[in-house]
Amino acid sequence: MSDYQTSVLIIGSGPSGYTAGIYAARAGLKPLIFTGPQTGGQLTLTTEIENFPGFPEPISGPELMSRMRQQAENVGVQIVEDKITKVDLNSRPFICQSENGHRISADSIIISTGATARWLGLESESKFLGFGVSGCATCDGFFYRNKDVAVIGGGNTAVDEALYLTNFASSVTLIHRRDALRADQTLQTRLFNNPKITVEWDSVVDEFVGTDTPKSLTGLKVKNVKTGDIKEIKVDGAFVAIGHHPNSELFKDWLDIDAEGYLITPPNSCKTKIEGVFAAGDVQDPHFRQAIVAAGSGCIAALEAEKYLNELKSK
Ligand code: FAD
Numbered sequence: 389m390s391d392y393q394t395s396v397l398i399i400g401s402g403p404s405g406y407t408a409g410i411y412a413a414r415a416g417l418k419p420l421i422f423t424g425p426q427t428g429g430q431l432t433l434t435t436e437i438e439n440f441p442g443f444p445e446p447i448s449g450p451e452l453m454s455r456m457r458q459q460a461e462n463v464g465v466q467i468v469e470d471k472i473t474k475v476d477l478n479s480r481p482f483i484c485q486s487e488n489g490h491r492i493s494a495d496s497i498i499i500s501t502g503a504t505a506r507w508l509g510l511e512s513e514s515k516f517l518g519f520g521v522s523g524c525a526t527c528d529g530f531f532y533r534n535k536d537v538a539v540i541g542g543g544n545t546a547v548d549e550a551l552y553l554t555n556f557a558s559s560v561t562l563i564h565r566r567d568a569l570r571a572d573q574t575l576q577t578r579l580f581n582n583p584k585i586t587v588e589w590d591s592v593v594d595e596f597v598g599t600d601t602p603k604s605l606t607g608l609k610v611k612n613v614k615t616g617d618i619k620e621i622k623v624d625g626a627f628v629a630i631g632h633h634p635n636s637e638l639f640k641d642w643l644d645i646d647a648e649g650y651l652i653t654p655p656n657s658c659k660t661k662i663e664g665v666f667a668a669g670d671v672q673d674p675h676f677r678q679a680i681v682a683a684g685s686g687c688i689a690a691l692e693a694e695k696y697l698n699e700l701k702s703k
């Protein structure tokens with residue numbers, strides 16, 4: 389006997405999970421969301437969102453996510469603060485188990501477990517996260533008009549972000565731990581030709597430096613890994629771009645995942661290789677990783693789940 393029975397189990401409470409919930413509830417499917425360890429998802433880590441339509445003034449990440457939750461609850465989504473720890477995608481209905489010991493049976497599942505930005509893991513990095521330290525140039529670059537910023541990383545994301553930031557910032561320092569970039573040659577050429585960008589090679593951030601009141605980043609202590617020398621550079625913003633990790637571990641024995649761990653879905657669809665199991669948002673999006681895109685794919689997943697359940701009923 390299961391503790392919860394539902395036609396649609398949504399795993400995750402970021403923009404994709406809540407949007408899937410809103411669509412599924414409005415289709416009369418009585419969906420159930422398991423929030424997971426980070427209720428509200430990645431946006432709860434950021435201070436101001438300026439690129440989610442519908443909010444003419446910037447809205448804080450936690451506030452936006454709390455409104456999405458409220459909207460989901462208002463249309464009848466049941467939300468459980470618990471994490472899914474095990475899935476059986478062989479059985480019909482699908483069976484899942486949660487951290488708090490619940491057993492859930494579901495006719496369909498929407499996986500919205502998102503991705504986790506990789507961070508350097510320094511105490512000073514967490515201290516200034518949202519106060520000068522960011523994980524997303526597209527989201528926060530706008531705040532650094534005519535200011536000095538740094539980007540940490542040497543892959544495509546770091547170079548993309550450095551180039552993007554030159555639209556706003558006066559100077560961009562790319563800090564990379566080796567003497568060669570991992571990024572594609574085309575991007576590298578654009579980077580090296582951009583007069584606003586300088587590269588600190590063989591360098592790592594030793595400390596994010598700033599003021600306590602107001603809490604604000606003012607610079608970075610950068611260590612040259614070859615010489616051991618540490619120097620301080622003045623920056624108003626630092627973008628950590630050392631990769632993302634999709635939260636797909638739970639599904640790796642059941643579904644197709646790519647070399648970087650993203651769940652594979654066909655173009656313009658959230659279907660996985662198991663009928664009735666859908667994946668939406670950052671967990672299946674290696675390219676855009678934006679809240680509005682995640683919300684859009686949550687919508688697609690719910691519409692596809694509705695169609696699947698209707699077909700199941702008529703069989
Ligand atoms: P996520 O938001 O990652 O949510 C994943 C959810 O899955 C979480 O609720 C988590 O608890 C849950 N979960 C994980 N594992 C389990 C499990 N086993 N069981 C149950 N639940 C589970 N995008 C923008 O468009 N604009 C911005 O300004 C912006 N700023 C950002 C700032 C920062 C610091 C970061 C890190 C990202 C930012 N992004 C921004 C990107 C945006 O946050 C993501 O694209 C978006 O949140 C992805 O939504 P999602 O629903 O796919 O997943």
Ligand code: NAP
Nearest residue numbers: 508541542543544545546548565566570629630631632674
């Ligand atoms: P990535 O390719 O894994 O690169 C991560 C970068 O961060 C690497 O340069 C790595 O250094 C560095 N790094 C990792 N951990 C670090 C640490 N602890 N300290 C300092 N530096 C660290 O990740 P990504 O750039 O986010 O790209 C992910 C995927 O998305 C890739 O497949 C990429 O091609 C794709 N993508 C494509 C585009 C595009 O085509 N325009 C844009 C963005 C992303 P090392 O080089 O020394 O390992």
